[in-house]
Each structure stands twice: as structure tokens, then as C-alpha cells.
Amino acid sequence: AELGCRAHFGLLKRLPRLDRNYDSSELANSNLLKYRMRNNVQKMEQFGEFLAKHQINSSILRFGPTHSEKDGKENDQQTVDKGNGLFAANDLNIQSESKAVVTIPGSALLNAPAVTALASSNPRLRRCLDVLFDLGAVNERRLLISVLLFAKQLSSSKVESGEQYSESAYNWAKYARILPTLDGLNLPVLFNNIEFDCLVGTGVDIATVAKRRKLQAEYSTLIPAFKHIDFTFENDPTKDGELPGIDFNNFVWADAIFWSRVISFASANSAASTNEEPDLHMVPLLDFANHSETPEMNWVLSETLPRSITLNIISELPIQRNSELHISYGNKPNSELLFIHGFAIPNNPHDSVSFPTPIIDDDSDVAQSKMDLILRLDLPVNIQLQTSLAFETANIESATRLQIALKESGSEIISMPSLLSLLIAVIDPTDFIFDSITSIAQLESELSQDPLVNVFLLRTFTVLLDVVQERLEQLVNSDDIVDAAEKGGESVKAQRLQFMRVVRRGHYNILENAWNVIGLLQENFLALDDVSQYLKQMAGTS
Secondary structure, eight states: OHHHHHHHHTTTSSOOOSOTTSOHHHHHHOHHHHHHHHHHHHHHHHHHHHHHHTTOOOSSEEEEEEOSSOTTOTTOOOOSOOEEEEEESSOBOTTTSOSEEEEEOGGGOBSHHHHHHHHHTOHHHHHHHHHHHHTTOOOHHHHHHHHHHHHHHHHHSOOOTTOOOOHHHHHHHHHHHHSOOGGGOOOGGGOOHHHHHTTTTSSHHHHHHHHHHHHHHHHHHHHHHHGGGOTTOOSSOOGGGOOSSSOHHHHHHHHHHHHHHOEEHHHHOTTTOOTTSOOEEBOTTGGGOOBOSSOSEEEEEOSSSSOOEEEEEOOOSOBOTTOEEOBOOOSOOHHHIIIIISOOOTTOTTOEEEEEOOOOOSOHHHHHHHHHHHHHTTOOSEEEEESOOOOSOSOGGGOOHHHHHHHHHTOTTBOHHHHHHHHHHHSOTTTSOOTTOOSHHHHHHHHHHSTTHHHHHHHHHHHHHHHHHHHHHHHHHTHHHHHHHHTSGGGSOHHHHHHHHHHHHHHHHHHHHHHHHHHHHHHHHHTSHHHHHHHHHHHHHO
16 A cells, blocks of 8 residues: 555655765765665655545655755756755646646645644643633644644654554654754754854844744743643653753744745635635645745635645646746745745845834834824835835826835835835924824825925935945944854854855845935935925024
């Protein structure tokens, strides 16, 4: 049965070599690499059993390790080890092949109902969920994280005498085994101190500190629940307030696996999903598809219940056997890709630099009212700078003064929503009344018609220039740290360093461009007659 499953799905038709840095003689002579090979084969076999259990079959697709080769693609920018991936088992020509590659049924989706059903036949997990409910700490994410930790424990621990677990629990343990280990993840929250220092100036460092603090507080809160799925727990948590089997690092692992692999049905396909359904799902097999800006596949959610997911070939070009098949994770900047998924793309066309809206006001009540307005209008709290943005108004005659200012200046590095957030942040409340504003359109219209609009824009660009300059200085001043980290030996993972260099280079290019553009904007607005008169008037009254 096992051989039939493997042959049918094609999982082990051609097991790629484990590491391109080793030739065949080194593999033969290395006990460590032999172990890694056997262990990887075993994990793949067990995952094949998981797929067969849910009748997930495909003669077109194979699953296996992804390496630093370009997988037959000339323009593949991801030329580093990406863990496991999906590959074409045969040469594919979309004109002669069916577009559907494989369908993943609802029974194979890990979601809140699946967790509840699993808990009903597994006492440890049921007790964990009971405590979560008692703590008032239940949400979809924590349910999925609890199962990931439970399945990981079940896949790697010896079951105590007399304990019984369902067939479904062992099936999910096979899925847990194939997931990346802690060492195989490159999310910044897992970086050591030397690696973390290389994030200075990207904004990812600030987000990482906040994330880690949040996780530490959450872990402490959830220990009473997690102790029930810790197979090595006896009485009280061990020293430092951590469980022996599910310590903080294991919790971080589960959180990282969740965020890097979870799919929101509502966000991805709002027309097909309903409020009565769970939103967050982990989709085995699909979650091993790597990202590309030019994907060969997409996935489609079924319109009927129970939901299933079908992977389709969308490439119109012939696909060679053993070529990797990608999906798109969306148009995301490198900082988000690194923070959530653990990688970055050179020359990412969707790259951007993000920073908190710099609200300038000594009065805390006024500052809070400005932030409340930004939130009420659903404007961005974090400002984003990009290399370029398409101008938002096709008909220049109907454009507002703000849009014209952006277009004429060539300032397509910032979107109108971000510009409006900045204007709210920097405008003195004595110069403009925000209380009556109820919509973005009203705000944009009234600001455009205000006689001080050019003064407002000058203030905005001046503040923005200061922020950009500060970020640039942080990047430049921390270059030595990155260079030193490269010589840090085994304490720094080369792959992480490579991704951080990609992020830093992209941010530097965007910021340098923004600094030049905004500097010219500042000069242009200073030269305007109405601005000059206003500044002279203000100087005379000071």
C-alpha cells in the first residue's frame, strides 16, 4: 500500500540530492548526511500516507526538497534553498493538459472545526481547549497553534503507557513532521542578536521586538492550557517559567508556521466564503508551494460546501519535467515577506518602506484626536514609500489640488491615502478644522480648496524628508554591522544574511529616490508666492 501510494502520487520518483554543496562521494562517507537523507525520505513517505488518507492524488505533481538550482527557469530570482516545494512530475503543455493539477478536499484542511473534532477523541487536546475557553483565550489562530504543538509532540515523543490517541491525531502528526523545523525557518523573530542587528534601519527590527514581546506575554498566559499537550510535563513548569516540552521556542515555531502558511478564505475569496464558516485554514500540500512573481499555478476555492481547493496550471508556456511550480503570495514588499514568510526577493517590484505616521503635536489630546480621525477614515497608520505608483486620477481636469501636486512634481513615491495621513499628522488644528470631516473624499476636497494647501504640503514634505533622512542614516551607519556579521561564522546563517541584504538594498534605493524627490518638492513649494508670503508673515509675528 505504501509503495502504491508513493508511485501513484509520484512523491519519490526522483529524490533530489539533499545539498548541492556535497558530491556523491561526500554523501557516501558522511554519517550525518546519510541520517538526514533517511530522515527526509521517511518524512516524505509519511506525508505521502497523509495525502493518500485524504485521497489527494496527482500524476502531474511531485513533492520534494527545493535547492539553490534555478529549477530549469532562466529568470528565477529565488536562487537559494527554499525548503520543500512542488514540481512538475512530467513535461507539461497547457494546451494539451488539463489545467487542474490536484484537488485538496475539505477533510485535509486544518481549521477550527477540524481542531474541535480532533479534540473530541483526544483527551489531552480536549483538556487544552477547555482551559483556553476558561481563560477566554480562544480564537482560530490559537486553536490551530494548539494542534500544531500537539501534533509535533505526538510525532516526536514517546507516548506514555496507557495513553490512547486517535488515528486522525497520528495522521496530523505525519503532517507536522514534514513541516520546517525551527532551524529551517528564517523569520526575524527567530534571529539571534547578531542577525537581529542587521535589521537596523529597515523597520523590521522594531516590528520584531514588538512581536517577540507580544509572543512572550501570550506564551505565559497560555502555559496552563499548553501543559495538557506537553507530553513531558509532570507537575509545575520548569525553571524560567517554561514548559519542558513546549517551551517558548516551540511556541514561536508554531506561531511562525501558522503565519507563514495560513490562508484566509475571506480575504482570498470573499465571494465564496460566508460569515458562518471558519476563515483561517492550513492547507497541506498547497502550503509547500513557493512564491514567484510569475507563478505557474493558482488555487481556487470551491463554491460549494464542504470547501475544497484546486490547484490549477495558469502558465501558458510549456513546463519542463522537474521544474518547480509556484503560486503567488500576493503583491507584498520585502519587509512583509521576510517578517511573515522568511524570505525576500531581489528587485521586488512591490517593495516599499514603511514607518509610523509621525504625528507632531505636544498636546496628547490633539495627537489622539488626529490618530482617531486616521483610523475612522480607514487611512493608513503606517506610511509607505514606493519606487513608483500609478497616478490615481486619469482625468487631470477632475483632479484635486493634492492630486495635481503629486502628479506635477513627479511624486509617485507616495499614495494619496498615505499623503492624507501625513497631512492630518502635521497640520496645526488652528489652521484647519477636522471635526466635520466624515469621509476621505471630503477631506481631500476641503484640503485642496483651503488657501493654505501649499503650506500644508510644504510641512508634510519637510517632515517626510526628516523621516527619510533618519532612515537612510540608520541604514548607512549599520552597514559595518552587516559586514561584520558576514564574518560571524556559524553564529550567522548565510541565507538569513542574504535575505537581509536584499531588504536593505531595496530600502536604500527607495529612500534615496524619495530623498531626492522630496528635497526637490520642498524647494519647489518654498518658491511658491503664497508660501513665501505666509512664511514672511509668520516670521514677522514671531
